[in-house]
Amino acid sequence: MSVNKDVFFPGRDFNYDFQSTGEPPMGWEEADRLPDELVPTHCCFCGVQCGMHLRVTDGQVTGVEPRDFPHNRGKLCPKGVVAYQQVNHPDRLTYPMIRRGGKGSRLERASWDEALDYVVARWREIQARHGRDAVAVYSGSSMTNEKCYLVGKFARVALGTRHVDYNGRLCMSSAAVAYARAFGIDRAPLPMTDIPLADCLLVVGSNVAECFPVMMQWLWRARDKGASLIVLDPRETATARTADLWLPVRPGTDIAVLNAMLRQIVHDGLVDEEYIQRRTVGWEAVREVVERYTPELAERISGVPAERIVAAARLYGRAPTSLVMHARGIEHSTHGVDNCLACINLALARGQVGKPGGGSMMLTGQGNGQGGREVGQKANQLPGYRHIDVPEDREYIARVWGIPVEEMPWEGAAATEMVGLMAKGEIKSCLVICSNLMVSLPDVEVVGRALSNLDPLVVIDFFMSETAEQADVVLPGSVWCEDEGTTTNLEGRVVKLNRAADPPGEARRDVDIIIDLARRLGRGEFFRYSSTRDIWDELRVATRGGVSDYYGISWEKIESQGGVFWPCPSEDHPGTPRLFTERFGHPDGRARFHPVEYTPPAEEPGGAYPLRLTTGRVVYHYLSGNQTRRLGFLRSQAPEPWVEIHPQVAERLGIADGERVRVRTPRGSMELRALVVPTIRPDTIFIPFHYGHEQAVNQLTNPAVEPTVKIPEYKVCAAAVERLDSPRGPTADGAVRHFTPESAPRMFPYDTGESRSEPERRAKTY
Amino acid sequence: MAVIKTMFVDPSRCIGCRACEAACRECDSHKGESMIMVDFIDRGLSTATQPTICMHCEDPVAPCAQVCPVMAILITPEGVVQMADPSRCIACRNCVYACPFGVPKMDLEGRLMKKCNLCYDRTSQGLQPWCAQACPTDALWYGSYEEFVAERRGRAVNLTLFGSQGVRTRIYHVLPEDRPALDLGLLERADLAATGMGREEPWVL
16 A cells, blocks of 8 residues: 555554544344345455455344455455445445436436336337447456356347447457467466466566455465566555665566577577567567667666666576566556567466466456456457457357347447547447446546437446446446356456345346346346346357366356366366466467557647556546545555656655645646655656545546557656645646557447558457 | 464564454454454564564563452463453553563553453363464464474574573464575676676666
C-alpha cells in the first residue's frame, strides 16, 4: 500500500483505536452464533480467485473462514476478507427502476414486468427502424463463465447484434493477442505453484504485492529458495522495495529496456541456441532488431541507468530457470502487444517457455479475466476461442445453439470502439452488465456524452454504479455468491463458485434476468435452462474441440481435483496445468519470435504538460470500486484518490505533502491530495483509478488505443501538477502527440469487408 | 516436549495491505475491532510497513500482567498473555503504560483493556491465528522455530533490547540476513567502467 490512511483522517491516531470504521455492522448481529454451515467457494475479486468458506447462518451470509485451496492455501487479502459484506449491504439494489419521464427524469421503482417489457419494446422498435446492430451489449469478466457465455449467446441469438464486447478489452487484451501470436494459445502457461521453481523472477509492469497480494506467498517461497527478483516499475512499489534490482522505467518505454536486456544476453552468450533451433521460428530477425538497443540507448529512452539494465540482463540471463511476469503496466499501452512480445522474446531466447517454473506469465487481473475472454462475449469470438469469421467455427456454434448459420452475426466493435458508435448514434441502446464504464473507460467525459445518446441505457448491477446512475433502466442483479458457476483464474485453473444465499428483495440472479429478456424477445426456445448447470453443460459442448476446451471439466472434477486447468478435452483427462511442455499451439508446434521496436506512447510530456501521468491499483479496491468503495474497512483505508509526486518536483512547484493540488492533462483536470514521496520517478506522477465522478482519474487519461486490440493507453499521458491557487484557465498546450489523425488506429466501422489494414486483420484472428 | 508454535513477524515481507487487520476484525470475540496494527516506518522515505501484535513477553513475564493491580491479565500455561478479563479490568491503563511494545489499547466506552491474545480460540483448536492465516505474504507466519529455520530465510530473534533492559518474547521478529543477497560482481562491466561505472545513479530526467 502506498499511502497511510492517516492522511485522510487528520487528527485521528489509529494506534489508539480499534480500527473500527464507524460503519454499521453487516451480518454481524448474529456474531455470537456459530454458523449453520460453511459454503466452500472463491473470492469474487481479482484473477487469483482465492478459495474461501462463507459462513452462513439462517440463509444469510455472516462471515468468512479460511479455505485451504491449492493456490491460496487459506490466505486472503483485505478485499477477500470483507468480500462477504457485500451480500447484505444496505446499498444493494433490490427492485428494478426506470425513468418514466424519459431522460432527465428520476429513476423510479418499477415492477420487473414493466421494466423488462419496456426494454424489450424499445429494443424491438430500435432494431426494426435502425437494424439489429443498433442495440449493443457491453459485458464484463468479473462474473462466472456461465454468465459470460450466456451474455455472448444472448447478444448473438436473442438480439442478433454484432456489437457485443466486454471490459477485458481494457484489461489484458494486448497480452492475450501477444500470447496467441507467439504461442498459439492465450493462457498463462504455468500454475502459480510453479513459481518457487524459478531462480530469477523478472516482474515487468506489475505491482504484484498490491494487485495480487496472495500471489506474493509464491514469490517469497522462490525468494526463500534463493531466487532473485528484478522489478521494472516507475514506482518503488511494495513489490519493488525488496527486489534485488529495481529498474525505475519511464512509463511507456519498457521495450527499450527489454530489448537492451535481450541484446546483453546475446552478447554474453546466454542464449539457448538449441531450444531456439528446435522449438521456435523467427529468432534471427529479433537478434538483428535488438542489436541496436545498447544499454546506453535504453538509458536515454527509458531513464533506467545502463548499469542496472546490464546487471538485470545478467541476473536474468544466468539463472537456470527464469520467469517473466507481466501485467497492466505494459499492457495498458498503445503498443501493449509489442510490450508483451518483448517479454516473450526474452523468455524464448533463454529457452524457458514450457519448463516447470520458467517462461513468461501474464497476470490476468479480473476475477474471471481468463474465462471471460474464452467463452464468446468478445467482439470477434465464439465460445472455446473460436473465431466469428471462420466458417467452420460459425457452423459449429450455430449448430450447438440451434440457429441457422446465416443468422450468426459477424464481428462487431470492440468496447473502446463502441463509445464512438454511441456518440455517432449508430448504437442506440446498450445493455451493460458487470461493467462501470463511467469509471473504467479513458476520457470519461466523452464516454458520458456517448452514453447519454442511448435510449435506453440498460444496466444490470447489484450496486448503483456511476454508470447505473446514468441508466434509463436499472435491473437489480446478484452478487457472486447468490448463484453458482465456474470461473477460470489467471493460471487457467477452472474453479467452482457455490451459492450461499438468495438475492435480496426483488433482485434476481443475473442469468434469470438475461433468460427472461431473451424470452420476452421471443427467443426463449434457445434459452431453456433448468439450472446453471445446464448452461455449463452447453458451454462444455460449445468449447469442445476449441483452443480452450472445457469439455472434460465437470463440476465434480473441479471439486475433487482442486480446480481443473484447460484444455481438458475428455472426461478422463486430468487437465493441463503446464502448457507448451512438448509443443506450442501453432500448427507446426513451434513458438514465434516477433521483432519489436520501441515506439513512443501516443502522447508524451512537453510544453505546459511536463510530467508523465500513470495510473494503477490500490490493494483495498477492485476495478471501478463500485463494490469495494462501499465496504467500510476498505473505504476507510483509501477513501479518495491521491497523486504521488516526487519531492524534487514538489519542491519546484511549492507543493507540500498532503496539500490539495490540481492535476491537468489536455483532456481535463481534477483536484486531489498530493502524496510527496521519493518512491516514484521525478518525471512521473501516479493516481489510483478506482474512484468515480470528480475523483475519476479517467477524466485525465488518454483514449488513444493500440492499433490491433484497441486497448487504451491508461499508463502514460502528458500531465501537469499545480497548486490550487495558481491561475486556472486555458494554458499553452505543448504535449507531444505521436498519434495524428492519419496515424491513429482506425476505429469501427472499418471500410467494408476485408479492406482493413494488415495489423487489424491479424488481431481479428485471435 | 511438545512443539511450541508461535508467531514470526517479518517486516521485510509486509506489503502494508492490512489483510491482518481486516482478518482480526472478523474474530467472533471482537468483531469489527482490530488488535493488530500496521504502520508505515517512514512514508517520506519508503513504502516499508510493519505489523505489530502482542509479543507475549516471557522474560520478564508479561509486564502488562505484572503491573495489573487486579490481576485481570491472565497467562495461559502455554505462555499466551490474555486480554484483560472483563469482569476484573478497572480500566486503570497501567498495562498500556507498562507494555514495551505499545500493544494494549483502552476501549474507553467499554472501560476495558483489549489486546491480541494470539487468537486463543483458534490456536487452542490447532488453527492458525486469523492474521497469520490471512497474511498474503507470510510476513506474519505461525509455526515452530524449527519449521521456520527449515523453510525461511532471515534470522528469527525473540530478544528485544530497550537500553539495558532486555525482553525475551514468545513472538519472534525476523531480521534480514547479514549478507546482501545480490552478487554485486554482476554489475561489473569492463566497457562501462571507463564511463563512470560506480557513479551514484542520478534520476535520469
